[in-house]
Amino acid sequence: MRTKSMYVAACCISMPLLFGACSKQMKNDPLSLKSGIAAAAPDPDGAALHKFLRQNGPAFETFTISTQEQSVIKTRSSTTYTISKNSLIKPDGSPVSGSVQISIKEISTPANMIFADRQTGTKNGDALVSYGEFFVRAQQGSTTLKLRADSAIKVQVPARVDIKQIPMWDGDTTVTVSTSGYDYINQFITITTQVSANKGIDWQQVTTPGSAYALFDGTTSTLNFRLDSLIKWRNCDALASSPNPKTTVLAYFNTNYNPATGTSYSGEEPSMLYFKPTGQNTIIKFYNTIFTPPAGFEGFLSYQNTIPVGQQGTFLAISSIAGVFYAEKKLVTIAAPVGSLNYTTVSFNPVPVSATALVALINSMN
Numbered sequence: 540m541r542t543k544s545m546y547v548a549a550c551c552i553s554m555p556l557l558f559g560a561c562s563k564q565m566k567n568d569p570l571s572l573k574s575g576i577a578a579a580a581p582d583p584d585g586a587a588l589h590k591f592l593r594q595n596g597p598a599f600e601t602f603t604i605s606t607q608e609q610s611v612i613k614t615r616s617s618t619t620y621t622i623s624k625n626s627l628i629k630p631d632g633s634p635v636s637g638s639v640q641i642s643i644k645e646i647s648t649p650a651n652m653i654f655a656d657r658q659t660g661t662k663n664g665d666a667l668v669s670y671g672e673f674f675v676r677a678q679q680g681s682t683t684l685k686l687r688a689d690s691a692i693k694v695q696v697p698a699r700v701d702i703k704q705i706p707m708w709d710g711d712t713t714v715t716v717s718t719s720g721y722d723y724i725n726q727f728i729t730i731t732t733q734v735s736a737n738k739g740i741d742w743q744q745v746t747t748p749g750s751a752y753a754l755f756d757g758t759t760s761t762l763n764f765r766l767d768s769l770i771k772w773r774n775c776d777a778l779a780s781s782p783n784p785k786t787t788v789l790a791y792f793n794t795n796y797n798p799a800t801g802t803s804y805s806g807e808e809p810s811m812l813y814f815k816p817t818g819q820n821t822i823i824k825f826y827n828t829i830f831t832p833p834a835g836f837e838g839f840l841s842y843q844n845t846i847p848v849g850q851q852g853t854f855l856a857i858s859s860i861a862g863v864f865y866a867e868k869k870l871v872t873i874a875a876p877v878g879s880l881n882y883t884t885v886s887f888n889p890v891p892v893s894a895t896a897l898v899a900l901i902n903s904m905n
Contacts, residue, residue: 582803585797585803585809585859589807592655600614600644602643604638604639606639610624610641616647616696617697618695622692626687626690626691628685629679629684630683635684639677639684640677640678641676641677643674644673645671646672652672652822656824658813659672659821660823661744666816666845667778668821670700670705670753670762671696672710672772673773685768686766691765691766693765694763694766695756696763697761699760700755703754704753704755705762705777706745706751706753706776707753708744708745709771709773742774742776752764783848784848786846786848786881787846788825788841790840791832791885792837793888794888800828801837810856810859812838814854815904816852817852817853827842847873849872854869864897865889866890869885
């Protein structure tokens with residue numbers, strides 16, 4: 540009996556510690572969660588905020604083409620998509636005939652990056668300067684189509700750049716999570732599942748020959764690249780560079796931080812923070828939450844040592860609490876750490892805003 544009592548006591552003590560560790564690891568490294576504890580249910584404030592953002596964000600443009608002839612689609616941004624005849628196939632590999640619906644979504648401004656939750660940063664937290672984010676879907680009725688293995692859509696984006704080639708990046712809005720535990724016959728098992736990425740999207744550089752770069756054509760003033768897959772975000776981005784030393788930024792919400800953010804793993808956090816460096820078509824999302832903060836120090840931190848000291852830029856802090864939106868926009872210059880500290884700080888006090896005012900604040904980030 541004594542042994543059993545001690546075991547139960549140990550379990551009662553260790554469980555909260557395990558949950559805390561899992562929360563931190565899940566937020567900061569969602570690719571490697573290992574826990575027998577289920578994630579919290581989606582937060583209603585977070586769901587309401589993200590629904591609002593999607594409703595005001597970029598919409599799909601839809602076109603109908605014939606698969607039996609080459610089609611050239613021109614979107615409102617004047618970007619053209621050339622689709623070769625017979626390049627689309629069904630999921631089982633069989634050919635497609637007749638009309639097909641093509642849906643295209645493009646993101647080219649910081650405001651739309653925020654509305655769509657499509658930040659421009661690498662998986663290591665390095666900033667990317669965006670020349671456009673692109674998503675293409677092909678459907679025939681309710682059937683989602685794909686490209687033949689030897690096919691690609693040729694894309695031409697109007698641009699004025701002094702760079703001959705710009706890397707292309709694949710974006711994934713979900714991450715794989717491994718959950719481990721004991722089953723009903725006491726066997727240790729691991730299950731992998733897909734969850735939404737709290738960072739909004741995870742960008743990884745394309746390495747496929749022929750699709751890895753967008754090439755600038757001075758005769759047409761366009762960036763030209765190939766889309767070799769559908770239903771996947773593709774980004775044309777250059778790595779931002781700065782000669783300045785880099786630091787870690789801790790962003791404190793002194794007020795109006797929704798604590799459910801720390802346990803939100805569904806990609807619909809009720810508090811969010813975005814940073815736009817001055818003069819760059821870039822949005823950096825601070826999504827790592829500060830672990831076990833005292834009151835008034837809740838908030839987010841950047842990746843370690845990724846923000847240039849002296850960088851000027853604008854933060855936008857947003858919260859959704861009990862049906863009310865809160866926001867604060869702040870122009871800052873990233874300060875060097877003080878004394879022996881290895882980080883610098885920025886503080887926010889978001890105030891109540893109407894839905895109309897929040898849309899205006901986001902649009903002002905352009």
